[in-house]
Amino acid sequence: MSILLFTLVILLGAFLAGLVGSLTGLGGGVIIIPLLTLVLGVDIHYAIGASIVSVIATSSGSAAAYVKEGITNIRIGMFLEIATTISAIFGAVITVYINPNYISVIFGAILLFSAAMMLRKKVDHSDTDTSGKLAKFFKLNGSYPTPNGEQPYAVHNVAGGFLMMAVAGVASGLLGIGSGALKVLAMDNIMRIPFKVSTTTSNFMMGVTAAASAVVYLHRGQIDPGIAMPVCLGVLIGARAGSKILIKSKPEKLKVLFASVVTFLALQMIYSGLKG
Amino acid sequence: MAELEKKHMLKDRDMQLIMGNLLRTGVVLSMTVVFIGGLIYLMGYGKQVANYSEFVMDESGFFSLASIWTGMLEMNGKAIIQLGILLLIFTPISRVILAVFSFLLERDYLYVLIGLMILGIILFSLSNKLAG
Numbered sequence: 001m002s003i004l005l006f007t008l009v010i011l012l013g014a015f016l017a018g019l020v021g022s023l024t025g026l027g028g029g030v031i032i033i034p035l036l037t038l039v040l041g042v043d044i045h046y047a048i049g050a051s052i053v054s055v056i057a058t059s060s061g062s063a064a065a066y067v068k069e070g071i072t073n074i075r076i077g078m079f080l081e082i083a084t085t086i087s088a089i090f091g092a093v094i095t096v097y098i099n100p101n102y103i104s105v106i107f108g109a110i111l112l113f114s115a116a117m118m119l120r121k122k123v124d125h126s127d128t129d130t131s132g133k134l135a136k137f138f139k140l141n142g143s144y145p146t147p148n149g150e151q152p153y154a155v156h157n158v159a160g161g162f163l164m165m166a167v168a169g170v171a172s173g174l175l176g177i178g179s180g181a182l183k184v185l186a187m188d189n190i191m192r193i194p195f196k197v198s199t200t201t202s203n204f205m206m207g208v209t210a211a212a213s214a215v216v217y218l219h220r221g222q223i224d225p226g227i228a229m230p231v232c233l234g235v236l237i238g239a240r241a242g243s244k245i246l247i248k249s250k251p252e253k254l255k256v257l258f259a260s261v262v263t264f265l266a267l268q269m270i271y272s273g274l275k276g
Numbered sequence: 277m278a279e280l281e282k283k284h285m286l287k288d289r290d291m292q293l294i295m296g297n298l299l300r301t302g303v304v305l306s307m308t309v310v311f312i313g314g315l316i317y318l319m320g321y322g323k324q325v326a327n328y329s330e331f332v333m334d335e336s337g338f339f340s341l342a343s344i345w346t347g348m349l350e351m352n353g354k355a356i357i358q359l360g361i362l363l364l365i366f367t368p369i370s371r372v373i374l375a376v377f378s379f380l381l382e383r384d385y386l387y388v389l390i391g392l393m394i395l396g397i398i399l400f401s402l403s404n405k406l407a408g
Binding site: 001002003004005006007040041042043044045046053056057059060061063064065067068070072074075078079081082085086089096100138139207208210211212213214215216218219220221222223224225226227228229230232233236 | 288289291292293295296297299300302303306307310311313314317318321322323324325326328329330331332333337338339353354355357358361362364365366367368369371372375384386387390391393394397398400401402
């Protein structure tokens with residue numbers, strides 16, 4: 001395949017990945033990597049390098065809007081970034097020492113988990129009981145704007161959330177994804193932060209986390225300009241298009257369709273890894 | 277007390293606005309550079325055959341500031357794309373630097389320290405001892 005055609009195919013695939021990633025909240029990374037490896041036969045290490053670049057672009061782009069709205073809790077984000085950056089670098093360092101087949105299998109497992117998270121019924125566990133000692137010490141309790149004024153919330157189980165974030169960071173560095181599903185799990189279920197705050201804050205953290213591992217990939221030559229260019233442009237434009245659609249309609253039924261697609265991709269990744 | 281809190285919130289608000297603009301500018305600027313580099317790259321390499329089926333650890337390409345700079349002077353599309361990607365990587369990092377200054381103004385030294393820790397971690401990663 002000529003480089004011109006190859007670039008155009010990736011550009012189209014990345015656009016679709018960004019679109020679906022934004023509509024489902026999964027992010028573009030988890031969809032572009034199977035596309036690159038399964039469909040175009042790209043080595044997973046190049047796919048990971050290109051994907052992490054697209055993660056920085058999309059998360060920084062949407063974080064810009066969220067931060068201005070004042071929903072993002074910058075303190076929670078920065079506090080947890082200590083965990084995610086250290087562990088992301090760790091993941092990025094070890095990723096080349098792991099057999100690519102195992103990486104495919106781990107990737108498939110994370111993808112399955114993300115699909116399950118997408119379909120689960122969300123329950124808001126947030127409350128205003130601001131008695132947690134660590135949350136107080138790190139000034140994590142906050143409030144966010146609603147149509148009826150500022151809504152205060154409390155942060156719980158800071159240590160548990162920090163540990164879960166470290167897991168999310170390793171996954172991010174190892175696989176070149178934003179690992180939003182794991183981050184939201186840490187914030188929604190463990191730290192019991194309201195959805196609006198957890199999704200925007202997780203997004204806010206993704207850029208720095210991804211930048212930390214991107215530096216390691218860059219030194220190693222895993223970020224190839226020929227793949228990274230169409231991937232980051234395509235995913236970013238797709239994600240922008242997706243966010244425009246999202247405002248107009250709530251795609252609940254689409255979610256089931258997307259979850260099936262993601263499950264199919266996950267099984268393919270696991271199969272291709274096991275086959276060797 | 278209420279006055280003080282209001283002042284505090286106002287500063288947080290300022291930081292949020294500046295941070296939002298910084299992130300947006302970084303993304304737009306870096307993606308423009310990547311796009312221009314991409315056009316030049318396709319004009320130069322478009323007819324060659326794409327081969328990414330096996331990862332080769334290659335530290336000789338445009339992966340350092342010096343090599344990107346020399347590549348740029350030769351108008352090499354790949355080097356320009358890598359410059360855009362570097363700008364993109366520095367976008368969230370500059371956001372942390374901004375936050376450190378902002379927390380310094382707020383006299384929130386705990387978060388100045390946390391911000392510096394994050395920068396230290398990333399600097400350590402930048403030092404290129406980790407690529408393996």
